[in-house]
Amino acid sequence: MHSSVILLFCLLLVLCAGQSVRAEGFAKTKVGDLDFICVQDAGGEFDNTTFAADADLLHKLAPSGKTPNSCSAFVVKGNGHTILIDTGMGRKMLENLKAAGIDPASVDAVLLTHTHHDHTGGLLAGDKPNFPNAKIWINPKELDFWKSSNKAQYEKAISVYGEPNPIVADEKTDIVIPEIKAIAIPGHTPGHTGFLITSKGDKIFAAGDILHSGTIQFPHPEINAKFDRDPAKAIESRRSILNRAADEGWRFAAAHLPFPGIGKIKKNADAFQFEPEK
Ligand SMILES: [Zn+2]
Numbered sequence: 001m002h003s004s005v006i007l008l009f010c011l012l013l014v015l016c017a018g019q020s021v022r023a024e025g026f027a028k029t030k031v032g033d034l035d036f037i038c039v040q041d042a043g044g045e046f047d048n049t050t051f052a053a054d055a056d057l058l059h060k061l062a063p064s065g066k067t068p069n070s071c072s073a074f075v076v077k078g079n080g081h082t083i084l085i086d087t088g089m090g091r092k093m094l095e096n097l098k099a100a101g102i103d104p105a106s107v108d109a110v111l112l113t114h115t116h117h118d119h120t121g122g123l124l125a126g127d128k129p130n131f132p133n134a135k136i137w138i139n140p141k142e143l144d145f146w147k148s149s150n151k152a153q154y155e156k157a158i159s160v161y162g163e164p165n166p167i168v169a170d171e172k173t174d175i176v177i178p179e180i181k182a183i184a185i186p187g188h189t190p191g192h193t194g195f196l197i198t199s200k201g202d203k204i205f206a207a208g209d210i211l212h213s214g215t216i217q218f219p220h221p222e223i224n225a226k227f228d229r230d231p232a233k234a235i236e237s238r239r240s241i242l243n244r245a246a247d248e249g250w251r252f253a254a255a256h257l258p259f260p261g262i263g264k265i266k267k268n269a270d271a272f273q274f275e276p277e278k
Contacts (some may be wrong), residue, residue: 014191023073023099023100025040027102027262028100030202031197031203031251032198033199034197035075035076036077036253037077038091039074039100040072041070041088041092041118041122042092043127044067045068046069048216050226051223058223061216063214067214070259070260071118071255072257073088073119073122076201077140078177081176083108083176084120084131087120087130088119089121094130105150106119109137109176110123111159111167112137112142113209116227122147124160129160135155135162136165137176138191139167139169139184139192141162142193143193162217168182169194180195186230187231190229194207194210204241205241205250205251206253209255209256210237214254218242218271218273219273221235230239242265246267247267251277252274
């Protein structure tokens with residue numbers, strides 16, 4: 001390599017160190033001392049008919065009849081661990097993890113927000129684990145739901161990964177590392193769980209499927225997706241988390257917000273606004 005090219009490369013590395021990096025398929029930021037990386041599995045759109053609300057209101061919010069989405073997972077790297085939060089469906093997850101510089105074999109924990117296929121489908125490639133050195137962590141209520149809702153996938157995952165570690169969603173118990181605590185956000189599924197990650201005073205909440213369309217649900221948090229299993233609880237959890245994120249200044253990351261889905265929440269009476277990070 002020509003010496004001027006090497007020099008330019010070194011300069012770029014220095015410029016990137018400690019700052020946010022955005023590329024196709026992944027986006028890196030820092031949360032205090034930790035790396036926090038959004039890894040995209042797939043992009044897409046939700047039809048307005050996905051949402052349980054009056055068609056006129058939905059049309060007003062999303063006149064094209066669709067809103068953009070993503071299927072993303074998040075990596076927390078630091079303190080000696082590489083931790084994956086959800087796994088996508090298994091489309092571009094491995095490819096984009098590798099592009100972000102993360103060897104799937106280095107992932108030592110997979111935290112599941114819940115067990116719908118778009119969050120668990122990336123655990124396995126056929127009968128083989130995509131993360132051969134990882135332990136699964138899951139809320140026991142969600143483990144029961146997995147057993148009853150998708151027994152075949154549950155049995156295969158457990159036979160490959162072994163018995164999962166239980167997540168205690170009390171906001172006090174360490175989840176792998178002291179910087180991660182779990183918060184129960186039931187409604188979408190019975191054991192739906194989010195993760196609050198704190199380092200050096202910086203906080204980010206990995207919110208699972210607390211919402212599915214920013215366009216529709218930030219201004220109208222009372223609107224559920226039709227597949228929110230317990231509608232009343234889903235609304236209660238959504239309002240509670242969005243209020244806390246706004247009041248306590250948390251950064252917010254959600255699997256289905258358009259990539260990379262990381263930003264700040266602002267409150268305006270009963271509604272919310274999302275300010276994506278650049
Ligand atoms: Zn989902």
